[in-house]
Amino acid sequence: MARDGAVAVEELLARRRPGHSLEAPFYTSAEIFERDLALVFGRHWIFVAVEGEVAEPGDYVTVEIGTASIIVVRDDDGGLAAFHNVCRHRGARILSEPAGVVGKLVCPYHQWTYDLDGALLHAEHMGAGFDRACHALKRVHVRSLAGLVHVCLAEEPPADFDAMAAAVTPYLAPHGLAEAKVAASIDLIEEGNWKLTMENNRECYHCATNHPELTVSLFEYGFGFAPDDADADRAAAMAAYERICAEFEARWAREGLPFAEIERLAGCPTGFRTQRLAIDRAGESQTMDTRSACRRLLGALSEPRLGGLSFWTQPNAWHHLMADHAVSFSVIPLAPDRTLLRTKWLVHRDAVEGLDYDVERLTEVWRATNEQDGALVAIGQKGVASPAYEPGPYSPWTEGLVERFVAWYVERLGAGLAADATR
Incomplete structure (x- = not known):
């Protein structure tokens, strides 16, 4: 794919140095961006919605992935369906x-009309020999993981979704996301490559100095700690963190909530990681006072002080689930240097705004954190576009999860290129 003296992507992949960031073309090249859309976002399970957005028959959302537009709809039988739009x-x-509600899917151009299962019901002026059965909408693979909706554009999706579901459903299910509703949704355009957005999420090296709202409730130690850098104060803080974790683990065990880390971030198409983490102070929620933002707890949970469940999927999502609410994030590439970050805040479907929760308080921590992260991604993009940029080393203590994301990306892009070469 080399043009104008550019290095072929296969060569860039082959010479990628483990433990270091990617070379500049991975963040700046239009050709590699198109490969990302085709081979990563076009062939893997992509998180796009939550079931609360399509709770009733006829409810739909549309999602844009590259040039593909996808309809996710609740059909008349109560199942999920997805089609090319x-x-x-x-x-x-x-x-x-x-998003919206429809009784049928009607093309506004010539009024071809489709049922919610994609079958063509009506097409005027097509003649007696026209077979409607041959002109149903083209389906897209869709799966819900305990209320988190994923689609795959490939003809044959990765077969390991079931393995992920088996591993993480016991962690997610107590929070009842399939019965939750969206209390707020915010789209943010970050001025950087989608991989910079994901890399930034996969570490908390930057948290202490950049996220004053988030670090009220979260410990930077939960994402890596360098003991050789510790002074007496940091060593004491780390010891306190370990005591708090032990207290939470005992509480989770009493409540029957799985909490041990499960990590399969590389070496498989559908990479994921989950772990229940302590929350500081009151220990209830990612709010400015660390207390619940919603009085009605999720699912059947009855105890508010349960810390938070972190769940990540490759290539484009992460989620934070607490007893009172959940925050869900999806990343969609828009251009080599532009990325959509879509954030949704979920509460129990029977929770009443103004009585059980206040949207401002519910969203304030992650609204601020997303804006801060967006600014960091933007300066990162400016840096990788400089002729002075060269891949730098990751911290072995605090950026190990960044390395695992990048290793997964390199592995999956290479696998896609190899598969195409054999066709």
């Missing part, structure tokens, strides 16, 4: 709104 007549977009 392309009429089988002359290709017009069927739905143009990001």
Whole structure:
């Protein structure tokens, strides 16, 4: 794919140095960006929505991944379905709104009409020999993981989704996300490559100096700690953190909540990681006072002081689940240097705004944190575009999860290139 003296992506992958950031073209090249869309976002399970957005028959959301537009809809039987948002007549977009409610899927151009299962019901003026059964909407693979909706654009999706589901459903299920509703949703455009957004999320090296709101509730030690850098104060803080973790582990065990870390971030198509983590002070929620932001707890949980469950999936999502609410994040590439970060705050479906929760308080920590992270991604993008940039070393203590994300990306991009080469 080399043009204008550029190095072929295969060569860039082959010479990637473990423990170091990627070379500049991975963050700046339009050609590599297109490969990312085709081979990563086009062939893996991508988190796109939560079930609360499509709770009733006819509820739908649309999602854009590159040039593909996808409809996720609740069908008349109560199941989830996903289709390409392309009429089988002359290709017009069927739905143009990001979300809504429909009885049928009707193309606005010539009124071809589809049932919620994708079957073509009506197509006027097509003649007696026209077979509607041959012109159903093209399906997209869709799976819900305890209320977290994933799609895959590939003809044959990765087969290991079930393995992930088996491992993490016991962690997610107590929070009842499939029965939760979206209390708030915010889209943020970050001025950087999608991999910089993901790398930034996968470490807390930067948290202490950049996230004053987030670190009220979260410990930087939960994401890595360098004991050889510790002075007496930091050593004492680390010891206190370990005591708090032990207290939470005893509480989780009493409540029957799994908490041990499970990590399968590389070596498989559907990489994931989950772990229950302590929350500081009151220990209830990621709020400015660390107390619950919603009086109605999620699922069947009855104890507010349960810390938080962290759940990540490759390539584009992370989630924080607490007793009172959950925060869900999805990343969608828009351009080599532009990325959509979509954040949703979930509460129990029977919680009442103004009575059980206040949206401002519910969202304040992650609204601030996302803005701060967006600024960091932007300066990172400016840096990797400089002729002075060269891949730098990751901290072995605090950036190990960044390395595992990058290793997964290199592995999966290489696998996609190899598969295409054999066709």
